[in-house]
Amino acid sequence: MASPLVSIDDLTVQFRTDRGWANAVEGVSFDIAEGECVGVVGESGSGKSVTALSILRLHARGAARYSTGAISYAGRDLLQASERDLRRIRGRDIAMVFQDPMSSLNPVLTICDQISESLRLHQGMSRAAARKKAIELLDLVRIPDAARRVDEYPHRLSGGMRQRVMIAIAIACRPRLLIADEPTTALDVTIQAQILELLRDLRAELGMAVMLISHDLGVIAEFARRVIVMYAGRIVEDAPVDVLFQSPRHPYTEGLMASMPALDGGAARLYAIPGRIPDPDETIDGCRFGPRCAHSEPICRTAPPRLIAIADGHRLRCTPRTRAADLT
Ligand SMILES: Nc1ncnc2c1ncn2[C@@H]1O[C@H](COP(=O)(O)OP(=O)(O)O)[C@@H](O)[C@H]1O
Numbered sequence: 603m604a605s606p607l608v609s610i611d612d613l614t615v616q617f618r619t620d621r622g623w624a625n626a627v628e629g630v631s632f633d634i635a636e637g638e639c640v641g642v643v644g645e646s647g648s649g650k651s652v653t654a655l656s657i658l659r660l661h662a663r664g665a666a667r668y669s670t671g672a673i674s675y676a677g678r679d680l681l682q683a684s685e686r687d688l689r690r691i692r693g694r695d696i697a698m699v700f701q702d703p704m705s706s707l708n709p710v711l712t713i714c715d716q717i718s719e720s721l722r723l724h725q726g727m728s729r730a731a732a733r734k735k736a737i738e739l740l741d742l743v744r745i746p747d748a749a750r751r752v753d754e755y756p757h758r759l760s761g762g763m764r765q766r767v768m769i770a771i772a773i774a775c776r777p778r779l780l781i782a783d784e785p786t787t788a789l790d791v792t793i794q795a796q797i798l799e800l801l802r803d804l805r806a807e808l809g810m811a812v813m814l815i816s817h818d819l820g821v822i823a824e825f826a827r828r829v830i831v832m833y834a835g836r837i838v839e840d841a842p843v844d845v846l847f848q849s850p851r852h853p854y855t856e857g858l859m860a861s862m863p864a865l866d867g868g869a870a871r872l873y874a875i876p877g878r879i880p881d882p883d884e885t886i887d888g889c890r891f892g893p894r895c896a897h898s899e900p901i902c903r904t905a906p907p908r909l910i911a912i913a914d915g916h917r918l919r920c921t922p923r924t925r926a927a928d929l930t
C-alpha cells in the first residue's frame with residue numbers, strides 16, 4: 603500500500619491547568635491517505651480541534667505542549683519541523699478552514715487581497731496574476747459574478763459566501779490536505795448543505811484529502827468515507843462510514859447516533875447522552891466514558907480500555923465490546 607499522506611502516531615497534547623498539565627488529547631493515532639476523506643466526530647470538548655491544530659502546530663507556545671507523538675508528512679515529523687518549514691507547509695500543502703468565516707477574514711482587506719496573499723507568498727505571483735487567479739478561485743467555489751465580487755470587502759457577503767471565500771483561500775495553492783473544522787456549524791441548514799456539496803465537488807476535482815471535523819454525525823455521514831469518533835481526547839472508534847452506521851460498536855457512537863435528528867426533520871424529541879464530557883484534568887479510573895455508559899461493567903472502572911483493531915479498518919476502545927467482537 604502507498605504510504606499515507608499524513609500519519610499521526612500516539613499524539614498527546616497537554617494544556618496547563620490549575621492542577622498542572624492535563625491531556626486534552628491522548629494517544630491519538632491515525633493516518634490520512636492521499637485523496638482520502640476522513641470525518642472526525644465527537645461532542646464539543648472531545649479534542650477534535652486540538653488534534654487538527656496540532657497537525658499544523660498552531661497551538662500557542664507555552665500554553666500547550668506535545669508530550670508524546672509524531673506527525674509525519676512528506677518524510678518529516680511536523681512536531682519537530684522548524685518554524686520556517688512549517689510556514690511553507692501551512693497553506694501550501696495543508697490548509698485549514700474554520701467555523702467562523704467572519705473572524706477569519708480581515709475586514710479591512712478586499713477579497714482579492716486576502717486570496718492573493720497566499721498566492722504571492724507561496725507561489726511568488728505578481729499582483730495581476732494573483733488577481734486573475736483570485737477570480738478563477740471565486741468561480742471555482744461558485745461565487746456568482748466573481749469579477750465584481752473580488753473587489754468587495756467581507757462584510758458585503760453573506761455567511762455562506764464568506765465561507766466560500768475562506769475555502770477559496772484555503773485551496774488557492776492546491777493543498778494536498780484540507781482540514782475543515784466545523785465549516786458549516788455557524789450556517790443555516792440549507793447553506794450547510796451547499797457548503798458540504800461544494801467541499802465534496804472540490805475534493806473530487808482537485809484530488810485533495812479532506813479531514814472534516816464536526817460535532818454532527820449527520821454532516822460527517824454525508825461526506826466522509828471513514829469516521830473517527832473521539833471522546834474526551836481519545837479515539838474511541840474508527841471505521842468505514844457504512845460499517846459505523848450499520849454496526850456501531852462503541853456505546854458512545856451508539857449514543858451519538860441516537861441523538862441525530864431524523865432526516866425528515868420530524869418533531870420527535872431528541873435523545874441526549876446523559877451526563878457530560880469530563881474536563882482534561884478530571885481523574886477518572888478506567889474508561890473515561892464509563893460514568894455515562896449504560897453498558898459499563900466492573901472491568902471498565904479499573905482498567906483504561908485500549909484501542910484495538912477488531913476488523914480490517916475498524917478500531918474500538920471498549921473492553922467488553924472488544925471481547926465480544928473476539929468471540930464472533
Ligand atoms: N487553549 C486551550 N487551553 C486550555 N485548554 C484547552 C485549549 N484548547 C482546548 N482546550 C481543552 O481541550 C479539550 C479539547 O478541546 P477541543 O479540541 O477544542 O474540542 P472540540 O472537540 O470541541 O474541538 C477541551 O477540554 C478544551 O477545554
Ligand SMILES: [Mg+2]
Nearest residue numbers: 650651652783
Ligand atoms: Mg472544535
